Amino acid sequence: MTSLAARPEVGPATEALARLVAAVDELETLSRFDSAEATARAEAAVADAAALGRADLEQRARLVRADLLRRRGAVAEAGRIAQDVHRWATEAHARHLLARASFVLTAVFQELGDLSGALEHAVSAVDLLDDDAAPALRVDHLVRLADVLGLSRDAAAPERYAAVLLLAEELGDVDRQVRILNNRSYTDQLAGRFEDALAASTRMQALAAEHGRPLDVGGLDTVARALMGLGRFDEAETALLPGLAPEVLGASADGDAGADFLLTLAEVQRRRGAVDAAQRTLVECVRRCRRHGLTAIRVRARAEQAELHAAAGDFRAAFEEHKRHVAELTELQSAQRDARARTLQAMYETTEARRQSRRWRELSLRDPLTGLYNRRYVDEELPRLLEAPGAELVWVALLDLDHFKTVNDTCSHAVGDEVLRAVAGLLQETGAPGPGSFAARLGGEEFVLVLPGPDAGALARHLELVRAAVAAHPWAGLTGGLPVTVSVGAASTAEVADRTAAQLLGRADARLYRAKREGRDRVVVTD
Numbered sequence: 001m002t003s004l005a006a007r008p009e010v011g012p013a014t015e016a017l018a019r020l021v022a023a024v025d026e027l028e029t030l031s032r033f034d035s036a037e038a039t040a041r042a043e044a045a046v047a048d049a050a051a052l053g054r055a056d057l058e059q060r061a062r063l064v065r066a067d068l069l070r071r072r073g074a075v076a077e078a079g080r081i082a083q084d085v086h087r088w089a090t091e092a093h094a095r096h097l098l099a100r101a102s103f104v105l106t107a108v109f110q111e112l113g114d115l116s117g118a119l120e121h122a123v124s125a126v127d128l129l130d131d132d133a134a135p136a137l138r139v140d141h142l143v144r145l146a147d148v149l150g151l152s153r154d155a156a157a158p159e160r161y162a163a164v165l166l167l168a169e170e171l172g173d174v175d176r177q178v179r180i181l182n183n184r185s186y187t188d189q190l191a192g193r194f195e196d197a198l199a200a201s202t203r204m205q206a207l208a209a210e211h212g213r214p215l216d217v218g219g220l221d222t223v224a225r226a227l228m229g230l231g232r233f234d235e236a237e238t239a240l241l242p243g244l245a246p247e248v249l250g251a252s253a254d255g256d257a258g259a260d261f262l263l264t265l266a267e268v269q270r271r272r273g274a275v276d277a278a279q280r281t282l283v284e285c286v287r288r289c290r291r292h293g294l295t296a297i298r299v300r301a302r303a304e305q306a307e308l309h310a311a312a313g314d315f316r317a318a319f320e321e322h323k324r325h326v327a328e329l330t331e332l333q334s335a336q337r338d339a340r341a342r343t344l345q346a347m348y349e350t351t352e353a354r355r356q357s358r359r360w361r362e363l364s365l366r367d368p369l370t371g372l373y374n375r376r377y378v379d380e381e382l383p384r385l386l387e388a389p390g391a392e393l394v395w396v397a398l399l400d401l402d403h404f405k406t407v408n409d410t411c412s413h414a415v416g417d418e419v420l421r422a423v424a425g426l427l428q429e430t431g432a433p434g435p436g437s438f439a440a441r442l443g444g445e446e447f448v449l450v451l452p453g454p455d456a457g458a459l460a461r462h463l464e465l466v467r468a469a470v471a472a473h474p475w476a477g478l479t480g481g482l483p484v485t486v487s488v489g490a491a492s493t494a495e496v497a498d499r500t501a502a503q504l505l506g507r508a509d510a511r512l513y514r515a516k517r518e519g520r521d522r523v524v525v526t527d
Contacts, residue, residue, distance in 0.1 A: 020048050024057050027064045028100070029136040039068050056094060059085045063100045070107055076343040079108040099128035099141070106144050112340050113368065115152050122148045139167050139176055143183065150187025157187055158196065174211045178204055178219065185222045194229030201226045205239075217243045217261035224264055233271045240265050259288040259297045266304055275311050282308065299328045330443075337368065369417060370424035372447070373440035379501070382450055385436060386499040394452045395459050396504045397490035398512045399427075399466070401445035402520040403482075411479055418478055420445065423470060423486070430469050433462070447486075448505075456492070456525060463488050463523045471521060485521035487512060 023045050030038060042065040049058035063085055070078035082104040089097035102125035109117035122145040129141055146160035161184040168176040181204035188197035201223040208215050215223070220243040227236035240261070243249055249258040262285035269278035282304055289298035302325035309318035365377040373381075385394055401407075401423065408416040420441070427439040427447060436452040449466070451459065467486055475484045489512030496503040511524040518524070 016048070017052055017054070020045060020052065020054070020057055024049075024060050024064070025134065028060065029134050029140070039065065042068060055088075056092070056097065059088055059094075059097055060100060063097075063104050067104050067107065070104070070111065075108055075111050078104065079112075079343060082108060095128055096130060096133070099125050099130075099133075102128065103141055103144060106148060110148060110151065112343060115148060118148045119145075119152065135167065135171055136173060136176070139164055139171065139173070142167070143176070143180055146180075147183050147187065150183065151190065153191050157191075158184065158193075161187075161200075174207065174213065178208055178213070178215075181207065182219050182222050185226055189222075189225055189229055192229075194226055197222075197226040198230060214242065214248065217248060217258050221261050221264050224268060228264075228268060228271070233268055236268045237265070237272060240268065259285050259292070259294050259301075262288065263297060263301055263304060266301075266308075270304070270308055270311055273311075275308060278311075279308055295332060299325065299332050302328060333368075367424075367441040370421055370441050372424050372427065373438055375440070375442050377438075378440045378442065378448060378450070381438070382501045382504075385450065385452060386493065386501060386504070392452055393455075393492055393494055394450065394499075394504070395454065395490055395492045396508045397449040397451065397459075397463055397488055398442075398505070398508045399447040399449065399486045399488050400512055400516070402485045402487055402516075404445040407479055407482055407484070410482060415478060419475075419484055422473065422475075422478070423447070423484070426469050426473060427466065431466050459490060459492070460523065460525045463490060463525065467521065467523050487515035487520045488523040489513070489515050490523070490525045 023041065027038065027042055027045065042061050045061035046058055046065065049055070049061055062081055066078040066081035066085075069081070082101050085097060086101035086105065088094075089101055102121040106118050106121040106125055109115075109121060122141075125141045126145050129138060142160065142164040146157055146164055149160055150157035161180060165177060165180045165184075168180055181200045185197040185200040185204065188194070188200060201219075204219060205215065205223060208219070220240055223239045224236040227233070227239060243258070243261050243265075249261065262281055266278045266281040266285060269275075269281060282301060286298065286301050288294065289301060302321055306318045306321035306325060309315070309321055365373055365380075367374040382396070401419070404416065404419070407419055424439070424441065424447070427449065431449050432439045432451065434451065434453055436450075438450050440448050440450075442448055449463075451462070454462065467488055470484060470486045473484065475482070489508045489510065491504055491507035491511060493499050493504060496507060511527070515522045515524040
């Protein structure tokens with residue numbers, strides 16, 4: 001037996017460190033928690049670790065705080081902290097910290113819409129996690145990987161969810177099982193697998209009921225959406241009813257004050273034919289959107305309001321509401337792109353940022369639908385080309401899809417988006433050869449080609465090849481019997497008094513409209 005004198009001394013500092021380690025371990029594995037309380041605990045852990053000189057524990061606590069900030073919408077700050085910790089961990093060869101930083105960065109990139117970046121970090125978060133890591137932590141990392149695969153419509157996602165669900169069942173962790181089933185149902189819906197989505201959400205309902213844990217509005221919404229995808233609207237409304245209880249509706253875990261849930265309920269009621277009830281529900285949804293500044297949900301609510309006007313037979317009001325929806329949606333998408341660019345900039349403000357800035361700048365100058373350059377790139381690059389000393393002849397060609405509204409109205413806006421992507425692909429293949437040339441989407445169904453160098457004859461022949469490539473593309477599988485063609489108007493710097501982008505685009509635009517007036521599906525390069 002060791003004598004009392006020989007035993008290692010356990011003083012206040014050692015006890016404080018033990019408490020800190022336990023606190024950080026617990027914070028990393030929290031499943032359900034009050035955000036304000038958890039934030040206070042994480043900030044206290046950061047301060048305690050700094051006071052004890054334990055930089056590793058300080059960085060772990062910072063990552064917990066970053067993930068909490070992200071959940072509250074502070075994505076830029078969360079990303080900046082996670083990148084900072086990732087750099088520290090790389091230099092310190094701290095494997096666990098690298099795994100945790102990648103875990104947070106997965107969610108950051110996911111919210112920024114960069115699923116390839118999210119997948120890269122999700123794989124690292126799983127691979128770098130030590131074998132002796134807490135089982136709950138491993139479940140969380142595996143769930144986040146499954147989520148990214150599901151959002152990417154990857155066929156491996158269902159298998160990933162099934163495997164991690166087994167781990168959560170072995171742990172007896174009901175909260176994590178519910179979350180896994182909810183996320184699987186949601187991503188199955190995105191992939192159009194509504195039967196699978198309903199199976200997962202039904203299992204989630206049963207599990208929650210068995211353990212006396214009522215679903216929140218997010219879970220109820222997931223169940224209803226699966227039923228809606230199968231056309232079972234009566235059952236969908238029944239599934240949503242528990243969420244109307246004030247204590248449930250006001251406790252939205254996503255911070256949307258139940259507005260998203262109410263929007264789903266309004267849609268279900270309209271599809272059931274209960275137009276008056278749907279209108280009352282939508283009014284409450286909009287009220288909550290205004291009160292809490294929920295712009296994205298408010299824009300979606302406009303689309304639902306247009307559907308309600310149409311269901312009531314007021315087609316003029318439906319049309320006006322649809323126009324407002326489109327205008328606000330365009331404004332919102334622009335604001336979201338700008339916000340993503342600012343977030344990425346904030347994440348990369350250090351030396352690492354300078355090394356990566358070209359990539360993130362490129363992302364901000366790309367159209368998210370087609371992958372082509374956007375109007376911002378044209379506004380920056382075209383004047384640079386025109387103003388360069390000794391600049392050569394520059395052509396600008398504006399291309400506009402003919403009768404594109406008919407495609408949207410007849411086949412759906414989703415098909416219209418696919419048409420735009422296909423045309424963009426054709427432009428990338430055939431539209432912008434040679435150094436300095438590029439293709440961009442200006443907005444809607446309008447594209448631009450900027451082509452330095454060719455003479456008028458070569459330019460006309462090239463644009464005719466582009467026009468013919470669009471017309472000859474096999475559109476039938478996408479649009480049925482509707483053809484897809486483009487009208488093209490082009491102008492060069494040799495034809496304008498001043499080498500300005502405005503003059504060049506203006507002349508090209510005039511020729512584009514001439515091509516429209518003369519029958520469409522043609523190229524006009526002279527007056």
